[in-house]
Amino acid sequence: MDTPAESSPVVTVDCQYIQRGRASAYLLVDGDQAAFVDNNTPRAVPLLLDALEARGLRPEQVAYAIVTHVHLDHAAGTAALLGHCPNAHVIAHPRASRHLADPARLVASAKQVYGDAVFEKLYGTIAPVDASRIRTVEDGETMQLGARTLEFLHTPGHANHHICVYDAGSRGVFTGDAFGVTPPAPDPTAQRVMLFSCPPTSFRPDEARTSLRRLLATGAERAYLAHFGEVTHLDAAAEQLRRFVDAFETILNDAAASDERGPALEAFCEAQIRNAMTRESKNRPVPLNDQDWEWFAADIRMNAQGIAYLAEKQAMQRG
Numbered sequence: 001m002d003t004p005a006e007s008s009p010v011v012t013v014d015c016q017y018i019q020r021g022r023a024s025a026y027l028l029v030d031g032d033q034a035a036f037v038d039n040n041t042p043r044a045v046p047l048l049l050d051a052l053e054a055r056g057l058r059p060e061q062v063a064y065a066i067v068t069h070v071h072l073d074h075a076a077g078t079a080a081l082l083g084h085c086p087n088a089h090v091i092a093h094p095r096a097s098r099h100l101a102d103p104a105r106l107v108a109s110a111k112q113v114y115g116d117a118v119f120e121k122l123y124g125t126i127a128p129v130d131a132s133r134i135r136t137v138e139d140g141e142t143m144q145l146g147a148r149t150l151e152f153l154h155t156p157g158h159a160n161h162h163i164c165v166y167d168a169g170s171r172g173v174f175t176g177d178a179f180g181v182t183p184p185a186p187d188p189t190a191q192r193v194m195l196f197s198c199p200p201t202s203f204r205p206d207e208a209r210t211s212l213r214r215l216l217a218t219g220a221e222r223a224y225l226a227h228f229g230e231v232t233h234l235d236a237a238a239e240q241l242r243r244f245v246d247a248f249e250t251i252l253n254d255a256a257a258s259d260e261r262g263p264a265l266e267a268f269c270e271a272q273i274r275n276a277m278t279r280e281s282k283n284r285p286v287p288l289n290d291q292d293w294e295w296f297a298a299d300i301r302m303n304a305q306g307i308a309y310l311a312e313k314q315a316m317q318r319g
C-alpha cells in the first residue's frame, strides 16, 4: 500500500552541493524520532534543519546522524549537524570513525584536488566529531528508530568504509554511493542509466558485486541514492550496475596491460567508460540525453581516475 506523501517516513533533502540535483541527504522519521542519512557538508546543515522544521520536528528529536561513508559530500557536515542536535549519535562503519574524529587527512586530500578557494566555497570548515558520540556498527547490526528497525550492511566496493541502511518497514534501502548514481528524475520508476561509482582509491570489483547482491537480497523495493533520489526496479538496476562493474574490471585490466600512464591512461579509461554507457543507454527504456551526459561528466571523470589509479598500482606491483 502506498503511503501518502505528507506522511512518508522519508524526506529527500537536496543539499545544493555544486548544483541542485547533485547530492542529497535523507531525513527518516518515525513517531517522535528522526534520523539523517548523510549530511553532505557544513553548507548543507541549514537545509537539513529546515527539512526537520518543515516536518514539525525539533533538533533534539534527532537520534541518529547516519553516515554511509566518509567521502566529504556525505559526511563533511557531521560535526556541524551534531552541534545543533544534542541527542544525536553518529552511526558509521568501524573504518569510518577515525576519519570522522580526525578529518585532517580527508581535508588535506580534498584541498589538493580542489585548491583552497574552491574547498572553502564547497565545504567551509570541517570540524572533528566528538569520538564519544560515534557508534560504529557491525555488518547486520540493527537499531530502532521509533517503531522502525534499521539494519546496517557493510557494503564495500565503492569505498571500504561504506554502510547501507535497510528499513524493513518501508522496504527502502539507503545506498549512499554503493548502488550507483543517476540524475534526478520526477519518476522513480523510470529505468534510467545508473552508473556504478568508483572514484580513487578503493574500487574493488568483487566486493562491489557482492554488495550489489546483498542489497538485493534484503528484499528492498526502492533504493534511495545519494546522487540522486529514489529508484525502483532494483533487480534490473542491480543487473545494470553489475554490467558496469564487469566493464570497469575489463577496462582496468586493459589499462594495466597498456603502456599508457598519467593523463593519457585516464583519457583511455574515460573513453571506455563512455562506450560502456552508450551501450547501456541503448538498452534502457529512457536513453541518455545531453543533459544526462552533462550531469554524469564529473562521475565519469572520477571513475576514470579511480580505474587508472588502480591500473598504475597493479602495473607497478608487477614491476
Ligand SMILES: [Zn+2]
Residues within 6 Å of the ligand: 069, 071, 158, 159, 177
Ligand atoms: Zn562516495
